[in-house]
Amino acid sequence: MLSGPKAGDRVLVAMSGGVDSSVAAALLVEQGCDVVGVTMKLHDDGVDVPDRPCCSLDSTSDARRVCERLGVPHYVLNLADRFGQDVLDDFVREYARGRTPIPCVRCNTFTKFRDLLVKADAIDAHWIATGHYARTGVVNGSRALLRGLDPNKDQSYFLWGIERPVLDRMVLPVGHQTKPETREIARRFGLRTAEKIESQDICFVPDGNHARVLEEHLGANAPALTRGPLRLESGETVGEHEGFARYTIGQRRGLPGGFAEPMFVVDILPSERAVVIGPREALLGRGLEARELNWLSDTPAVGARVQVQVRHRAKPVPATVVRLDGDEIELALEEGVNAITPGQSLVLFDNEHVLGGGVIERGMRGSEPAVSRRVGLPILA
Amino acid sequence: MTTPVYLDHAATTPVRDEVMAAMLPYFGPRFGNPSSVHRWGREARVALDEAREKLAGCLGAHPDEVCFTSGGTEGDNFAILGAFRTLRARGRIAAVTTPSEHKAILAAVHEVAREGGEERMVGVTSNGLVDDASFTRCLDERVAVASVMWVNNETGVIQDVPRLAAQVKTAGALFHTDAVQAFGKVPIDARAVPFDLLTISGHKIGAPKGIGALFIRRGTPLEPLMHGGSQDRGRRPGTENVAFAVGLATAAELLIAEHEMEGARLTRLRDSLEAALRERISDVVIHGAGAPRAPHIVNMSIPGTDAESMLMALDLRGVACSAGSACQSGSVSASHVLTAMGVPAPIANAALRLSLGCLSDEACVMRVADLLGTLSAKARGSFATAF
Numbered sequence: 001m002l003s004g005p006k007a008g009d010r011v012l013v014a015m016s017g018g019v020d021s022s023v024a025a026a027l028l029v030e031q032g033c034d035v036v037g038v039t040m041k042l043h044d045d046g047v048d049v050p051d052r053p054c055c056s057l058d059s060t061s062d063a064r065r066v067c068e069r070l071g072v073p074h075y076v077l078n079l080a081d082r083f084g085q086d087v088l089d090d091f092v093r094e095y096a097r098g099r100t101p102i103p104c105v106r107c108n109t110f111t112k113f114r115d116l117l118v119k120a121d122a123i124d125a126h127w128i129a130t131g132h133y134a135r136t137g138v139v140n141g142s143r144a145l146l147r148g149l150d151p152n153k154d155q156s157y158f159l160w161g162i163e164r165p166v167l168d169r170m171v172l173p174v175g176h177q178t179k180p181e182t183r184e185i186a187r188r189f190g191l192r193t194a195e196k197i198e199s200q201d202i203c204f205v206p207d208g209n210h211a212r213v214l215e216e217h218l219g220a221n222a223p224a225l226t227r228g229p230l231r232l233e234s235g236e237t238v239g240e241h242e243g244f245a246r247y248t249i250g251q252r253r254g255l256p257g258g259f260a261e262p263m264f265v266v267d268i269l270p271s272e273r274a275v276v277i278g279p280r281e282a283l284l285g286r287g288l289e290a291r292e293l294n295w296l297s298d299t300p301a302v303g304a305r306v307q308v309q310v311r312h313r314a315k316p317v318p319a320t321v322v323r324l325d326g327d328e329i330e331l332a333l334e335e336g337v338n339a340i341t342p343g344q345s346l347v348l349f350d351n352e353h354v355l356g357g358g359v360i361e362r363g364m365r366g367s368e369p370a371v372s373r374r375v376g377l378p379i380l381a
Numbered sequence: 382m383t384t385p386v387y388l389d390h391a392a393t394t395p396v397r398d399e400v401m402a403a404m405l406p407y408f409g410p411r412f413g414n415p416s417s418v419h420r421w422g423r424e425a426r427v428a429l430d431e432a433r434e435k436l437a438g439c440l441g442a443h444p445d446e447v448c449f450t451s452g453g454t455e456g457d458n459f460a461i462l463g464a465f466r467t468l469r470a471r472g473r474i475a476a477v478t479t480p481s482e483h484k485a486i487l488a489a490v491h492e493v494a495r496e497g498g499e500e501r502m503v504g505v506t507s508n509g510l511v512d513d514a515s516f517t518r519c520l521d522e523r524v525a526v527a528s529v530m531w532v533n534n535e536t537g538v539i540q541d542v543p544r545l546a547a548q549v550k551t552a553g554a555l556f557h558t559d560a561v562q563a564f565g566k567v568p569i570d571a572r573a574v575p576f577d578l579l580t581i582s583g584h585k586i587g588a589p590k591g592i593g594a595l596f597i598r599r600g601t602p603l604e605p606l607m608h609g610g611s612q613d614r615g616r617r618p619g620t621e622n623v624a625f626a627v628g629l630a631t632a633a634e635l636l637i638a639e640h641e642m643e644g645a646r647l648t649r650l651r652d653s654l655e656a657a658l659r660e661r662i663s664d665v666v667i668h669g670a671g672a673p674r675a676p677h678i679v680n681m682s683i684p685g686t687d688a689e690s691m692l693m694a695l696d697l698r699g700v701a702c703s704a705g706s707a708c709q710s711g712s713v714s715a716s717h718v719l720t721a722m723g724v725p726a727p728i729a730n731a732a733l734r735l736s737l738g739c740l741s742d743e744a745c746v747m748r749v750a751d752l753l754g755t756l757s758a759k760a761r762g763s764f765a766t767a768f
Contacts, residue, residue: 036693036697038693073696073697075689075692075693075696077689078689078714118690119689119690119693122687122690122691122693122694122760123690123693123694123697124694
């Protein structure tokens with residue numbers, strides 16, 4: 001059995017004000033842990049939206065009231081400066097480069113499981129808990145990150161970036177249950193967050209309109225937000241778009257009709273402000289490169305077979321490590337994968353076990369397995 | 382578990398037993414509306430007038446110069462906006478203040494600018510005192526009102542209000558002072574010092590939250606904030622909060638009666654707290670230490686720590702104090718007061734305000750000094766390894 005917090009151990013619980021982290025706190029209190037709830041203030045109150053599921057004043061109040069109900073202290077921690085640098089600025093930069101970032105990954109890596117850990121140290125909390133649907137366990141004698149048991153909720157995809165030693169301090173109390181079970185536990189504890197709607201949006205993009213956030217930071221006249229050519233893969237211009245940062249690979253919405261088959265965004269070329277569109281099969285990738293690698297297990301060898309996931313909720317596919325170069329990796333996929341998108345995360349699994357991950361640099365198309373073309377040809381940026 | 386220690390009297394204080402007892406009848410048998418003509422009304426009206434008289438006595442004021450408000454923020458807004466909105470017709474459109482004021486003043490002065498007036502910020506020295514040359518430069522015939530807090534709520538620094546008030550009067554403008562933290566800590570006498578407007582608040586002195594008063598010198602023109610009935614000479618319409626007014630007056634009289642002894646007691650406590658801190662933390666920074674300070678506030682930074690973590694660690698050990706300015710969500714950001722004094726960000730981010738009062742004694746002060754010593758050693762140890 002893996003060792004988690006024991007009764008009496010102090011656990012800092014990151015509470016967004018949602019049901020998952022509320023229940024995480026409640027379960028730890030029930031276990032007899034010395035729970036300290038904290039809500040991170042990550043951006044200005046200026047953009048406060050009432051009823052937003054997380055990061056709003058209402059959500060902070062919910063977290064505070066849940067803690068009061070559980071009889072544990074609650075604090076609000078201002079991590080806005082660091083979050084701004086590590087997460088928000090990167091989000092803006094990535095879109096400006098024609099990529100599609102996942103701010104939640106960086107928030108987990110740099111904010112929740114790094115900056116918040118320093119706060120945990122300050123109050124002698126060895127453990128840090130969140131409401132993520134993922135699990136920790138032991139694989140080959142080492143602490144390991146595992147998928148959540150509920151395949152519909154599994155959030156392990158977003159956690160690949162944390163430093164490996166953090167696994168020894170991480171507690172994920174809801175990772176063993178399904179969302180309906182979590183709600184049931186919340187009701188049992190009488191928590192006000194039991195029926196709260198789930199947040200699907202990025203916390204600093206409450207209305208889902210990420211272009212508005214980009215406008216605030218880049219200005220409405222930024223190249224990424226202004227008109228550019230819509231092209232076919234042949235290079236032929238077939239129309240205009242309203243700014244490439246409004247598009248992501250695989251997107252269909254907002255593209256003109258009138259083609260023989262449905263068209264999708266297949267590439268974004270920021271230097272030419274161009275958005276390239278093509279038919280569905282043009283989205284299919286058989287290989288990919290990723291950077292900023294982080295390992296939560298021992299580094300696999302070139303030639304190792306793993307499963308990879310290139311998007312949240314995507315089906316994992318078998319793949320082979322073709323090249324491994326410091327913090328860069330290249331993989332050959334054994335079956336075609338749709339819409340491999342620069343900026344999204346590549347996560348490597350061994351079944352349930354999260355081996356590590358990186359940020360996708362580019363997908364490689366073609367029907368041939370990438371391995372046959374690429375082996376022995378290292379590409380250096 | 383050791384007994385909790387409350388060192389946040391500048392934030393708020395418990396209602397005193399005597400105050401509670403004085404207020405109680407006005408929630409029950411003497412519930413009348415002071416504007417009513419019947420005996421219940423008369424009873425309430427008399428109680429209100431008596432409260433006004435008592436409070437006036439505590440300020441060296443005439444009873445008609447006391448206007449009850451909901452607290453410090455209303456008093457400050459009434460003073461600044463009321464003065465500006467009245468005097469703008471005479472071409473006096475500027476509001477002068479310092480960057481180390483309470484948010485109530487800063488926001489009201491900002492509103493003046495939004496309404497077409499002018500906001501003028503006076504510089505402060507590294508000790509938090511008004512910079513004289515800068516103050517003089519800001520005063521001219523276009524100034525409607527100048528406002529300088531008597532005792533700073535974060536640092537306890539005492540401004541030379543008698544001199545500043547006289548200077549503003551000479552310039553023909555109104556002078557306001559936020560005396561929320563000064564009341565009971567420095568002598569306030571409206572007959573001796575020429576301020577026109579002065580704000581006090583109940584809950585800092587053992588009266589409830591939600592009551593305060595604005596001293597308005599006779600003949601001072603002041604446009605009301607709210608419009609309605611003729612209560613308080615039309616200055617502050619709305620049915621008066623009789624019970625709380627009685628509470629405020631009771632607390633004020635107790636405060637003045639005890640002022641000397643309590644002041645001496647707090648000064649001793651403050652001095653031993655600071656000495657104990659300096660002994661345990663050799664590089665502790667005490668803000669405003671070079672200026673005259675009220676005895677109940679110690680604002681200190683332990684270099685290499687962050688206030689947010691310290692507040693948590695202290696609270697988890699039963700010690701309550703505060704840091705910077707609390708925002709609505711309850712998180713902490715660097716103090717605008719310390720920033721105005723030129724305190725570098727890492728030191729400002731480490732600042733804790735320990736404020737003494739009725740619940741403080743020698744034992745709790747020493748306990749906090751010991752605890753801060755331990756926490757600072759620990760925090761700086763862990764920071765050294767973390768980065």
